[in-house]
Amino acid sequence: MFNKSLNRKDNHSIKFNTFDESLLPMWIADMDFEAPQCIKSALIERLQQADLGYTKSGPGLDQSIVDWCKTQYDWDIQANWIAWLPGIVSGFNMACQGFNKGKVVVQTPNYPPMLQAPKQSGQKNLELSVTFDESTKRWMFDFEQLEILLSDEQCGLFLLCNPMNPQGTMLTQQELKHIIKLCHKHNVQLCSDEIHCDLRFELPHFPAGKFDPKAITLMAASKTFNIAGLGCSFAIIEDSFIRKHFVKQMNGLVSFPSNLGLVATQSAFEHGDSWRLELMDYLKINRDTLVSALNDFKINNQRIFKTHYNDASFLCWIDCTQLELITQQSALDWFKSAGIIPSDGIHFGKQGFVRINFGCPLALVKQALNLIKQKISTNNN
Ligand SMILES: Cc1ncc(COP(=O)(O)O)c(C=O)c1O
Structure with missing residues (x-):
């Protein structure tokens, strides 16, 4: 049920209609799933x-x-x-x-x-x-x-x-x-x-x-x-x-x-409670996949992200200060050049951080991780 991606672009969703459509939208806090039956x-x-x-x-x-x-x-x-x-x-x-x-x-x-x-x-x-x-x-x-x-x-x-x-x-x-x-x-x-x-x-x-x-x-x-x-x-x-x-x-x-x-x-x-419980099982897989992969990424053998397992919701708060130090680029620009739009930590009052919305099919979380991997390969020397 949650593997199915909703076509939100044609419905004028804010998430899919604000930035360049070639970028994977992982910012504003709503999900890409159909509402329950x-x-x-x-x-x-x-x-x-x-x-x-x-x-x-x-x-x-x-x-x-x-x-x-x-x-x-x-x-x-x-x-x-x-x-x-x-x-x-x-x-x-x-x-x-x-x-x-x-x-x-x-x-x-x-x-x-x-x-x-x-x-x-x-x-x-x-x-x-x-x-x-x-x-x-x-x-x-x-x-x-x-x-x-x-x-x-x-x-x-x-x-x-x-x-x-x-x-x-x-x-x-x-x-x-x-x-x-x-x-x-x-x-x-x-x-x-x-x-x-x-x-x-x-x-x-x-x-x-x-x-x-x-x-x-x-x-x-x-x-x-x-x-x-x-x-x-x-x-x-x-x-x-x-x-x-x-x-x-x-x-x-x-x-x-x-x-x-x-x-x-x-x-x-x-x-809706049984749907909610199924949603939470699905989001947990997304969360665990994302957090463990992010914490493993390195450039020149140095970890570039620090993140943690959130207790609630579909939002992942990521410390990218090391990434910014190594690449001399803002985290937001780095993610954009990887092909992803996260929320910029500056709006939350914290520079060097981004927030990624993982309320989407697992395939999109994996796609985002692949984009990050590809971008890292261009940074590694
Ligand atoms: C903490 C928090 N409060 C409120 C809202 C938005 O609430 P509403 O759309 O009902 O005004 C959000 C949306 O992301 C939120 O994260």
């Missing part, structure tokens, strides 16, 4: 009715989320805790606007719109460095630095990205509880972007709202079921005062989720 059927049914007017969630959809949170995360939520949104990016920008005290803690490197969000509401970023720990082989931030940032008088919000994009780290229960404790101690609102959480491999995920009634937990079916173009996501907020204040930020700025997005989301959460 259950979603396709639900959408066809709605299209046959041709009722495409403004739509809101109903008891069936709300219940599918209540059930999903229970079965996936053992998290008991109530339907009225859900606030519907057209996108997660809108959600964290609303949090910035609604809890504006002048400064926002954000992990760095990070998903570019998250780095930009505080500035959209005229605030400053308090950068929480995410670094690679060689002993645990894990990208993580430091709790002492976090506490210093949270204790800034002007800090009103921590925008957490968990699982992390681009690093793929998932926080442990203990780490999450520690973050919540620090946010409460310093009276800082927690907003947790968990869009990648259903794409976890080996480890469990812990939603922020499960341990903090005040937290804004942002989730969606969009990334997992490859329906990001349908514009539908949601926030779960137990505390009714915070929820109402958050929802108020939509006024005049943020639209409803799309009609088809709501239909697809319900179908995904009601019927």
Whole structure:
């Protein structure tokens, strides 16, 4: 099922229609797979009715989320805790606007719109460095630095990205509880972007709202079921005062989720879990193939990439600083001259890094590895 490549070029996909078509697109974070059959059927049914007017969630959809949170995360939520949104990016920008005290803690490197969000509401970023720990082989931030940032008088919000994009780290229960404790101690609102959480491999995920009634937990079916173009996501907020204040930020700025997005989301959460599990088995093979091959590549007997096994999602964060030193070329230019378009680490706040999207048929991952091999042979002397 996942070996089949979808022809996304003719459908004006951003991934396939932005750069020179001779380059293999491995950048923007959606996958090259067809959405699951259950979603396709639900959408066809709605299209046959041709009722495409403004739509809101109903008891069936709300219940599918209540059930999903229970079965996936053992998290008991109530339907009225859900606030519907057209996108997660809108959600964290609303949090910035609604809890504006002048400064926002954000992990760095990070998903570019998250780095930009505080500035959209005229605030400053308090950068929480995410670094690679060689002993645990894990990208993580430091709790002492976090506490210093949270204790800034002007800090009103921590925008957490968990699982992390681009690093793929998932926080442990203990780490999450520690973050919540620090946010409460310093009276800082927690907003947790968990869009990648259903794409976890080996480890469990812990939603922020499960341990903090005040937290804004942002989730969606969009990334997992490859329906990001349908514009539908949601926030779960137990505390009714915070929820109402958050929802108020939509006024005049943020639209409803799309009609088809709501239909697809319900179908995904009601019927999509077996597809998701098969997807994760497939992505694991892609991840393992890519990471082990990348870590072996050498130029003049020196390793040129450092990468690791991400806990979640289909994104591989690659340290190319050694490659840049040896070739005296930016990593992005080097990959382009190999015939591949990755995401440039600079946009995530880190020079010398690229992010490769492996949400594609394994044959394309292998093709990318061959292109890299060929390029290396021109660099070796
Ligand atoms: C961490 C993170 N948040 C949000 C988004 C996008 O969310 P949306 O399309 O729902 O605005 C992405 C997409 O890559 C992401 O990686």
